[in-house]
Amino acid sequence: AQKITQTQPGMFVQEKEAVTLDCTYDTSDPSYGLFWYKQPSSGEMIFLIYQGSYDQQNATEGRYSLNFQKARKSANLVISASQLGDSAMYFCAMREGRSAGGTSYGKLTFGQGTILTVHP
Amino acid sequence: DSGVTQTPKHLITATGQRVTLRCSPRSGDLSVYWYQQSLDQGLQFLIHYYNGEERAKGNILERFSAQQFPDLHSELNLSSLELGDSALYFCASSQGTGLAKNIQYFGAGTRLSVL
Numbered sequence: 001a002q003k004i005t006q007t008q009p010g011m012f013v014q015e016k017e018a019v020t021l022d023c024t025y026d027t028s029d030p031s032y033g034l035f036w037y038k039q040p041s042s043g044e045m046i047f048l049i050y051q052g053s054y055d056q057q058n059a060t061e062g063r064y065s066l067n068f069q070k071a072r073k074s075a076n077l078v079i080s081a082s083q084l085g086d087s088a089m090y091f092c093a094m095r096e097g098r099s100a101g102g103t104s105y106g107k108l109t110f111g112q113g114t115i116l117t118v119h120p
Numbered sequence: 121d122s123g124v125t126q127t128p129k130h131l132i133t134a135t136g137q138r139v140t141l142r143c144s145p146r147s148g149d150l151s152v153y154w155y156q157q158s159l160d161q162g163l164q165f166l167i168h169y170y171n172g173e174e175r176a177k178g179n180i181l182e183r184f185s186a187q188q189f190p191d192l193h194s195e196l197n198l199s200s201l202e203l204g205d206s207a208l209y210f211c212a213s214s215q216g217t218g219l220a221k222n223i224q225y226f227g228a229g230t231r232l233s234v235l
Binding site for chain 1: 178228
């Protein structure tokens with residue numbers, strides 16, 4: 001079963017506008033972490049923002065914020081005031097606190113990604 | 121710059137060959153993770169080492185192996201290479217294994233092309 005779902009293969013936004021990238025997840029573990037990474041065309045993976053399952057407030061990091069809705073199991077990334085340099089692939093990822101047999105503790109499970117294009 | 125160093129950046133080799141990918145984690149990080157990114161499989165976890173010990177295995181083929189050395193750098197060995205092994209291989213490091221704020225920082229990746 002897919003644990004991380006990003007339903008938007010591609011998104012377009014005008015420069016200086018805000019954009020929301022969707023992410024839903026599936027886990028039965030009460031302790032987990034949610035992450036967003038950015039992958040520009042150059043290929044590197046850049047950490048953007050983290051949300052813990054027990055965090056009471058939505059995470060924010062500069063122009064990035066995470067809209068965490070635990071009951072709906074969604075962790076959408078909001079980028080405010082988009083810039084041309086924000087054009088990239090964006091990945092949502094989850095790390096569960098434990099897994100059956102403890103064989104995958106610590107690993108990140110990634111969604112398929114969303115390509116964001118910022119238009120001038 | 122994430123502080124994670126991967127070498128080489130690009131690798132072109134032939135089927136049946138063996139290659140070694142190298143990763144130096146961020147200063148102070150004890151955990152090293154290897155991931156494979158391909159067009160058909162997306163980003164897949166391969167293996168995790170913590171302070172020299174293997175902690176978890178993911179979808180890693182038997183032809184692949186890894187180790188983490190006393191200085192904490194890690195190597196991923198890929199042998200009997202096939203065309204399907206062509207991918208971008210990432211190394212990531214983090215401070216420990218605990219969940220809370222255990223951010224994984226990624227290197228720039230090694231792009232492997234098997235011809």
